[in-house]
Amino acid sequence: MSRDQQSFVPGEISSAWNPLQVSVYADYLALLSAKNPVVVVEDILALDGELLLARTALIDQKNIAYLKNKTLARPLAHSIHIERLISADDLLQHLLDTIRSTEYFQSLAERKHPLSSLTPVCAMLSNLPLVQQFITVMAAQMNDLYQRTLCVSLWSLYIAQEMRLPAHDSGEIFWAAITHDVGILHLDPQILNKTDELTADDWQYVQSHVDISTKILLDIPGLSPAIITAVSEHHERCDGTGYPLAKVESELSIPGQILAVADAIVGIYFNRFKAQGRRWREVIPVLEMNRAAYLYRSCDIVTTMILRSELPLPNLVSGSGVPEFAERMLQQNFHLQNWFSQLRDCLISVGYTHGDRKLHALQNVVLHIATTFKGSMLFKEDLRESLESMASEESISISEVVADASLVQQEMAFHLQRLSRMMQMYISSGEGKDPKITKRLEEGFAKISGLIK
Ligand SMILES: [Fe+2]
Known part of the structure; x- marks a missing residue:
């Protein structure tokens, strides 16, 4: 660990993950080794000094099986070398491919962000062999995660540049983005790829990737405290609803935010929009609804950047599908109002004097949803009247107001799902400070659970 890194205090790192034990990352190395040899470059010793694998041994499934359940003297990643690593030039090429294959990035690069600005940023990879190793494994074994990482890195760099941060700071934010999810390479793919709803325990397990990334990066010489702090904060939210530490805006760094x-915007696009054929332009109403969670300036910048690209909003529905669309939207509107009212009543009824930070965060979310949607057109009679007439009069097109309202409505459903899940996790974690309050929340939540969909 470098002297700089010693000054980093990550707060409470709670995950049970141990860098000296062989994890699923070793399985990825063994799989990769079949196409791109992975070789031991320094003797792998057990904690008690026993020689486990000698220098020049090949990392394959048999050798990895032998290392399982042993505690190593050093993390495995530090003792191996991959024959063909992703180089700085390769990374640059991958970023250019991402830009060229995404109409949105292409438009941004043409207008404001010259491709040449990427070359010096990527050059730093030559000084970071462990990062080279991690992204080589990610690109080969979890390519979807690698593609997302490239998108997050481009967005991070572009936002930092639009904020006119010094080139050095923008570069650090880019490297935090490249490395922020390396912890996922150590999580069980069976849980990551689960098609059923994740349980509260599963969510906690998935969330541990932040602590794992942080622990791994603390061991890499050449990464500054600013980079590691940003990685440790990448799932924190300004309104205190993030993880792992539920920090608030005043406790968070600018690179982290x-x-x-x-x-978040890459997650929204890949997890919710891409498969539905929705586009980057639709991220704007989602971001607007989430303003309290993010640094205001960065939200404004993202919105301006997307609008500047002049990509159109898609046509949600037209022709004979309109009446059915209006009917469905109307029913969802009533359902959401009912769901929201019950969640709000349940969370607010326990008062605010409990001194429980996590419960305050949940109450803040419900109040934020109330404020956000009070100002929107969602629960106004005008919208319902428009939808009723569209449903009954066999309209063949929808107005821009209804199209916008539809996006906001989908966003509200997402927020209510997220809040319901957070509440469920809070109740089942047993972390509530006052058992009477937890019991009341539990009873209230039991009534709501039928509304969650
Ligand atoms: Fe993450």
Whole structure:
């Protein structure tokens, strides 16, 4: 660990993950080794000094099976070398491919962000062999995660540049983005790829990737405290609803907040929009609804950047599908109002004097949803009247107001799902300070659970 890194205090790192034990990352190395040899470059010793694998041994499935359940003297990643690593030039090429294959990035690069600005940023990879190793494994074994990482890195760099941060700071934010999810390479793919709803325990397990990334990066010489702090904060939110430490805006770094907004919009696009054929342009109403969670300036910048690209909003529905669309939207509107009212009543009824930070965060979320949606057109009679007439009069097109309202409505459903899940996790974690309050929340939540969909 470098002297700089010793000054980094990550707060409480709670995950049970141990860098000296062989994890699923070793399985990825063994799989990669079949196409791109992975070789031991220094003797791998057990904690008690026993020789486990000698220098020049090949990392394959048999050798990895032998290392399982042993505690190593050093993390495995430090003792191996991959024959063909992703180089700085390769990384640059991958970023250019991402830009060229994404109409949105292409438009941005043409207008404001010259491709040449990427070359000096990527050059740093030559000084970071462990990062080279991690992204080589990620690109080969979890390519979807690698593609997302490239998108997050471009967004982070562009936001930092639009904020006119010094080139050095923008570069640090880019490297935080490249490395922020390396912890995922150590998580069980069976849980990551689960198609059923994740349980509260599963969510906690998935969330541990932040602590794992932080622990791994603390061991890499050449990464500054600013980079590691940003990585440790990439799932924190300004309104205290993030993890792992539920920090609030005043406790968060600017690089961490830029990375958080970049990671969030890429997550929204890949997890919710891409498969439905929806486009980057639709991220704007989602971001508007989430303003309290992110640094205001970065939200404004993202919105301006997307609008500047002049990509159109898609046509949600037209022709004979309109009446059915209006009917469905109307029913969802009533459902959301009912769901929201019950969640709000349940959370607010326990008062605010409990001194429980996590419960305050949940109450803040419900109040934020109330404020956000009070100002929107969602629960106004006008919208319902428009939808009723569209449903009954066999309209063949929808107005821009209804199209916008539809996006906001989908966003509200997402927020209510997220809040319900957070509440469920809070109740089942047993972390509530006052058992009477937890019991009341539990009873209230039991009534709501039928509304969650
Ligand atoms: Fe993450």
